[in-house]
Amino acid sequence: MRELLSIELLGTLASTLLFFAGLALLRWRWLQRSSRLLTLAGWLLVGAGIYGYVYSWGGEAGTAYALLALSAVAFLVVWYGLERRVARVRPGREVALEPEDRPTNWPRAIAKSFLAFVLAGVAAVGIGVAFAIHMPLVPTDRIVIGGLLVPTLWGAGMAWTLSDAKLVRATLLLALISAAAYAAAFLPKMLSA
Amino acid sequence: MHDKVQVKPPKRQFLSPDFVRAMLAGHSALGLAFAALIYIVCLTGTVSVFLMELQRWEQPDGPRVTETPSPEVIAAAVRAGYEQARADNAAHDLFVSAPPRTPQRIMVTYHDHESGVEGDWLADADGRLVTRVSAAWSEFISFLHMHLHLPRTWGKYLVGLTGVALLSSLISGILSHPRIFKDAFYLRWGGSRRLQEADLHNRLGVWGLPFHVVVTLSGALLGLSTLIVGVLALAAYDGDREKAFGTLFGPRATDSKTAAPVPDLAPMIRQVQEREPKAEVASVFVEHVGTAGQVVQLGMHMPGKIAFSETFHFRGDGKLLPDPTKAEAGPGRWILGAIQPLHFGWFGGLPVKVLYGVLGLALTIVTHSGVVIWLARRRDKGRPAPGWEKVWAVVGWSQPLAFGVTAIVALLIGEGRLVAIYLATIAAALVLALVMRDGTSTARALRVLSGLALLGAVATHAYLWWGRIADPMAWWVDAAIVAAALLIALPALKRRARSASLQQFPVAA
Numbered sequence: 105m106r107e108l109l110s111i112e113l114l115g116t117l118a119s120t121l122l123f124f125a126g127l128a129l130l131r132w133r134w135l136q137r138s139s140r141l142l143t144l145a146g147w148l149l150v151g152a153g154i155y156g157y158v159y160s161w162g163g164e165a166g167t168a169y170a171l172l173a174l175s176a177v178a179f180l181v182v183w184y185g186l187e188r189r190v191a192r193v194r195p196g197r198e199v200a201l202e203p204e205d206r207p208t209n210w211p212r213a214i215a216k217s218f219l220a221f222v223l224a225g226v227a228a229v230g231i232g233v234a235f236a237i238h239m240p241l242v243p244t245d246r247i248v249i250g251g252l253l254v255p256t257l258w259g260a261g262m263a264w265t266l267s268d269a270k271l272v273r274a275t276l277l278l279a280l281i282s283a284a285a286y287a288a289a290f291l292p293k294m295l296s297a
Numbered sequence: 298m299h300d301k302v303q304v305k306p307p308k309r310q311f312l313s314p315d316f317v318r319a320m321l322a323g324h325s326a327l328g329l330a331f332a333a334l335i336y337i338v339c340l341t342g343t344v345s346v347f348l349m350e351l352q353r354w355e356q357p358d359g360p361r362v363t364e365t366p367s368p369e370v371i372a373a374a375v376r377a378g379y380e381q382a383r384a385d386n387a388a389h390d391l392f393v394s395a396p397p398r399t400p401q402r403i404m405v406t407y408h409d410h411e412s413g414v415e416g417d418w419l420a421d422a423d424g425r426l427v428t429r430v431s432a433a434w435s436e437f438i439s440f441l442h443m444h445l446h447l448p449r450t451w452g453k454y455l456v457g458l459t460g461v462a463l464l465s466s467l468i469s470g471i472l473s474h475p476r477i478f479k480d481a482f483y484l485r486w487g488g489s490r491r492l493q494e495a496d497l498h499n500r501l502g503v504w505g506l507p508f509h510v511v512v513t514l515s516g517a518l519l520g521l522s523t524l525i526v527g528v529l530a531l532a533a534y535d536g537d538r539e540k541a542f543g544t545l546f547g548p549r550a551t552d553s554k555t556a557a558p559v560p561d562l563a564p565m566i567r568q569v570q571e572r573e574p575k576a577e578v579a580s581v582f583v584e585h586v587g588t589a590g591q592v593v594q595l596g597m598h599m600p601g602k603i604a605f606s607e608t609f610h611f612r613g614d615g616k617l618l619p620d621p622t623k624a625e626a627g628p629g630r631w632i633l634g635a636i637q638p639l640h641f642g643w644f645g646g647l648p649v650k651v652l653y654g655v656l657g658l659a660l661t662i663v664t665h666s667g668v669v670i671w672l673a674r675r676r677d678k679g680r681p682a683p684g685w686e687k688v689w690a691v692v693g694w695s696q697p698l699a700f701g702v703t704a705i706v707a708l709l710i711g712e713g714r715l716v717a718i719y720l721a722t723i724a725a726a727l728v729l730a731l732v733m734r735d736g737t738s739t740a741r742a743l744r745v746l747s748g749l750a751l752l753g754a755v756a757t758h759a760y761l762w763w764g765r766i767a768d769p770m771a772w773w774v775d776a777a778i779v780a781a782a783l784l785i786a787l788p789a790l791k792r793r794a795r796s797a798s799l800q801q802f803p804v805a806a
Contacts, residue, residue, distance in 0.1 A: 131482040162601035164635075169645060171507040172652045178504035179659070182484050189488035201314055201473075202674075203321035220327070220465075221458070229528060236529040241627065243544045247533055248629035251526045255457075255517035259464035267323030267469060289532065 115160025119170065122153035123177040131181055150174065206269060215271055223278040224261030228254045230285030237289050312475045320473035324466060328667045331462040333692045334445075336664045338459050340696055341442035342512070343657030346642045346650050347777075348439055349400055350770055352432040355708070357762055357771035359428060360421035361401045368566035371395060371578050373424025374403055379559045379586055381426055382407035387414035391586040397598055398579040398605050398643075401768070404430065407586075434707035437715045438700070443520075446716045450523070457520020464513045466667075470502055477503060491673035498666040501659040508656040509663075515640035545633065547620045548610045551590035559586060560593050560613045568617065569597050569609050579606035592618070603644045604634030665693050672736075686736030688727075694743035695726035697785055701750025708757045741789040748786025751778050 126149030133142035157170035236250035261278065268274045312320075328335075344351070353359065366374075374393050382388035387409040395403045403420040417430035444452025471477065481503060484496050502509070518525065530541035543549060566578055580596035591613040596606030610618040638644035642653030668689050675682050699722040703715050726743055733739040755775050766772065 134479055134481055135483075164603050164631075165601050165645060168603055168639070169649070172649065172656065175505045175508055175656055175659075176652055179501070179655070182482055182500045182504065185482050185484060187483070187485045189485055201317050201321060201475075203325050204315075204318040206322060216326075217330075225461075229525065232525065232529055233532045236533040242629070243533060244633070245627040245629035247526060247529050247541075247545060248632050250529045251518055251522075252514065252632065254525045254529075255461050255464055255514060255521065258461045259517075260468055262327065262461065262465035263320070263323055263469035263472070265323075266326050266465075267319040269319065269322075 112160045115156050116169070116173075119153040119156030119160065120173055120177060122149050122156060123174055124181070126150035126153060127178055127181045131185065135185070204269070212271070216266060219271070219274050219278060220262040220265045223275070223282070224265055225258050227278050227282040227285060228256075228258035228261055230282050230289065231257055234285050234289040238292075312472065317473050317475055320469050324469035324473050325671060327462055327469065328466050328664075329671060331459060331466075332664065332668045332689075334455070334459045335463050335466075336661065336692060337445070337696065338442060338456055338516075339463075339657065339661040339664055341438055342516070343654055343661055344700070345439050345442045346653045346657060347774075348435055348641075349402070349643075350650075350774055351435040351438070352430070353402070353768050353770040354758070354774035355432040355435055356419070356428075356430065357766040357768040359402065359419045359430075359768065361768055362396060362403050362420075362422045363401060364422065365577055366395050366403060366422070366424070368563035368570075368578070370403070370422065370424040371566060371581060372562040374405055374420045374426075375562050375581060375583065376559055377420065377424060377426045378405035378407055378418065379583075381405075381416060381418065382409075382586070385414055385416050387412065387416060388587055389585065391581075391583040393420075393581040395578050395580070397577060398596070400646075401770075431711070433712040433715065434704045436712075437703060437707065437719070441719075453520050454524065455520075457517050457522075457524075460513050460517030460520055463664075464510070464517055467502075467506070467509055467513060471506070474499060474503070489673075491670055491677060494666045494669045494673065498663055498670060501666075502663045505656050505659045505663075508653075509660050511639055512657070512660070515636045518636060519640060547594070547608060548592055548618045550584035550588075550592040552585070553588055553590035555589040556587060557589045557591060557613050559583075560591065560611065560615065562593070562595070564615055565593060565595055565609070565611045565617075566597075569595065573597065573599065575600050576607075589613070602634075603638050604631070605638055605643070607634070683735055687730040687733065687739050690736045690740035690743065691723070691726045691730050694740055694747055694785075695723045697747035697781070698726060698743055698750050699723055701747060701752075701754050701782075704754035705750070705757045708754065708761055744789035745786050748782040748789075751782035751785070755779055755782075 126146045129142045129146035129149065132138060133140070133146060153174070154167070154170040157173065158166035160166060161169055232250040232254040235253055236246045239246045239250070241249070265274045265278070371393065374395075375391065378391050378393060379388060382391060385407070387407050389409040389411070390407065392406045392408075393403065394406075403422075403424070405418045405420055405426060406415065408415040418426040419428050419430055421427045440446055442456070444456060446452065447455060474480075480496075480499065482500075484500055486493055486496075526545070527541075530545060531538060534541040534544070539549070560583060562581060570576055576597040576599055578595070579598040580594075582594040582596070583591055584594070585591045593611040593613070595609045595611060597609060598606045608620075610620050612618055635644075642650050672682060672686050672689060699719045702722045703719050706713055706718050707715060729742060730739045733742060755778050758771070758775060762771065
């Protein structure tokens with residue numbers, strides 16, 4: 105019984121309830137367009153829930169548990185508000201924007217793929233290498249954080265390249281970023297050698 | 298006379314419509330290019346969260362270790378592992394993992410890089426090797442997730458690149474959603490299929506975002522680690538590979554081939570526990586075991602930490618080696634230790650695994666619904682793509698079918714030709730699609746077949762192991778597979794009159 109009422113369990117239950125309360129307020133605010141104060145109150149309750157997890161489980165595991173639980177509770181709140189429709193409802197806010205309609209062909213698709221997968225990757229690795237060599241951090245931090253930067257920047261570069269209709273602009277910018285990154289990484293050493 | 302209508306000027310959007318439309322175009326192109334790969338990696342990743350439970354399901358008579366093993370038990374497992382490795386002529390590197398890393402199991406693995414011989418064993422609560430690991434299907438699924446059964450390096454790169462593409466899709470997806478907060482709680486079901494799928498896609502995508510970002514980023518880094526971290530480490534150390542890897546992973550074994558006694562683990566474990574009384578052994582890695590150059594990496598799990606363990610390095614004679622990386626208590630060390638448990642959800646017991654399963658499934662649905670939205674949009678615009686609708690139905694629903702079929706084969710004949718059977722099942726699903734009327738009927742047929750195949754796997758398991766199941770986890774896994782089979786098949790069996798909500802690609806109302 106004592107174990108059942110451990111601080112971890114009580115904290116988890118209380119924090120999960122705070123998530124429910126916070127998300128319910130946010131839902132109310134965003135669907136009913138009521139007072140803006142509800143947004144603040146909702147986020148405060150969500151924040152309190154995260155703090156509750158951290159308090160119960162420690163900063164490291166608590167943060168991870170909190171984010172997982174927040175997602176799960178949000179899915180439940182969304183599911184609770186499921187709106188069943190049988191017929192067409194009026195358009196208006198339901199109409200989402202359409203993707204830009206772009207004529208394309210094979211050479212253009214290949215060029216885009218090269219930019220997104222190769223050149224964006226080369227630029228991202230260049231920035232990661234510059235970070236790993238020059239940042240005033242301990243070596244493990246420089247290498248690992250630089251390593252994390254690479255897929256993040258690569259993904260961002262990919263997103264931007266694929267959304268930019270102008271191929272030349274994307275090519276030039278990625279080439280410039282790559283050149284600057286590798287120069288920043290290796291030039292100082294080459295010049296001092 | 299007309300009443301004067303006051304028209305409010307439209308509110309200035311944070312993201313301009315042109316920007317959003319451009320982002321949507323990029324999001325759509327990338328999603329379509331990588332859709333099948335992302336879907337397979339996400340689905341197999343979701344299953345892989347339960348890899349250890351599935352291994353126990355496949356071998357439910359394996360020895361269980363319900364108590365935290367003592368230092369003497371771990372030491373005995375290392376000695377027994379070394380003896381077996383010598384008998385198999387594979388005594389080079391030895392790895393032992395124990396609860397909490399492998400719940401209720403002590404696993405002993407050895408490997409010889411030169412001969413390629415390896416062995417996997419389960420040890421009992423006294424550290425004796427009892428039986429070889431037999432988990433062909435779990436291994437098949439995890440290899441499918443990690444390198445798609447391609448040559449290992451290239452497969453890992455491709456999966457890593459898939460992770461980068463998914464990360465990119467998350468970025469462009471968020472940027473192409475200007476009403477992210479206003480719409481955060483909408484889930485409208487029925488009516489236009491496209492809007493329904495869009496609601497599902499966006500809600501699951503947005504509210505699962507912390508999870509999606511963490512697993513995607515960690516997956517990309519794990520897949521591309523040799524490329525990215527290797528290049529960065531070498532660049533930071535002017536190409537000195539040994540120094541670079543020493544910095545990241547601590548002291549390594551030397552190449553001395555002179556024979557030496559197998560290290561006694563018990564004193565090493567006690568030495569660490571004197572400083573950290575709550576620490577438990579999670580793993581032991583003896584590099585170049587039985588040689589003068591051997592080094593022991595003792596992984597000790599610390600309560601409240603996400604990383605499997607904190608590593609302590611010992612020489613073969615039991616002397617604690619200074620670890621230069623220990624002085625660097627920065628985020629880099631934390632990330633290195635936490636990246637794998639965070640990716641697979643192996644850090645908080647079964648409740649966290651279940652949450653990872655739910656969120657992994659959400660990411661899989663997001664991937665699937667992305668293509669469904671694209672196909673429905675084409676129909677809305679009067680440019681349907683019935684061929685691609687069938688193909689996508691096959692991509693989506695041939696996977697649970699192939700999982701069921703390969704599970705049955707693995708249970709009956711072991712490793713066999715699981716990759717060939719997996720590919721043959723997908724090919725058969727494609728052939729089936731050729732004779733089906735449309736994507737909807739293809740999906741429906743494959744869902745029913747998937748449910749049957751999964752139920753067949755459970756029936757096969759029960760037939761083979763009836764009366765010999767010692768591990769209750771096997772029953773839980775059976776129950777979970779039955780539930781999955783019903784969830785997949787039952788909606789597809791609903792009567793046609795009510796099948797409007799099932800239709801995959803109807804013309805919008």
